[in-house]
Ligand SMILES: NC(=O)C1=CN([C@@H]2O[C@H](COP(=O)(O)OP(=O)(O)OC[C@H]3O[C@@H](n4cnc5c(N)ncnc54)[C@H](O)[C@@H]3O)[C@@H](O)[C@H]2O)[C@@H](O)CC1
């Protein structure tokens with residue numbers, strides 16, 4: 337299976353949106369629908385689903401997931417991590433939509449009440465240590481051992497190296513888009529990602545794309561002595 341770095345994934349995302357012309361909101365909707373598929377196919381307790389959303393495209397996926405769940409009649413709470421006035425436009429567009437669906441954001445959620453947590457705080461865009469307040473929140477969430485489905489990557493895991501950026505939200509399952517990420521297969525990142533499911537969301541890879549890690553399944557085997 338082909339593995340990619342976070343930077344490679346971002347290049348493929350950008351190519352699909354900017355060169356091919358696939359609208360970003362279509363990719364976000366497909367990403368969200370693929371997570372809904374996994375939620376529906378698993379044996380998760382869906383009594384109270386808490387979606388934690390960040391301010392980037394990973395958060396936009398989270399808002400779309402909460403809308404799809406809400407529209408199906410599930411008891412869902414959407415809580416933002418960070419100040420939404422600083423959110424990317426993709427998130428703001430999703431927020432405009434959910435308002436019309438009647439889904440109201442939660443100001444503060446009690447993690448103890450959640451039977452399933454959807455982690456859409458940070459994805460491949462994470463590039464530094466998590467803010468301290470978020471590290472604290474994640475450590476508290478890990479402590480109560482809730483079932484977590486991570487959207488694209490578990491928050492706090494560096495998608496390229498698998499290192500923990502201060503703290504990482506331990507996932508039962510990670511639904512990752514396009515290709516699996518190197519960091520979800522090695523070191524602590526592999527353990528914290530749980531079961532990794534790769535979903536096609538319609539991303540297109542340039543034909544001459546040079547992956548930094550060759551696809552083992554496609555590489556000629558090397559004789560060793
Ligand atoms: N680019 C696209 O078109 C698509 C992206 N998708 C989703 O978007 C994610 C990537 O989105 P983004 O690139 O917006 O990044 P993220 O949503 O992972 O992160 C949001 C932003 O947070 C900031 N940030 C990074 N590290 C930080 C830190 N330590 N503390 C505080 N702020 C920090 C950065 O400005 C980053 O862009 C993917 O993981 C995937 O879930 C999917 O929706 C498919 C389409």
Ligand SMILES: [K+]
Nearest residue numbers: 455458487489
């Ligand atoms: K995430």
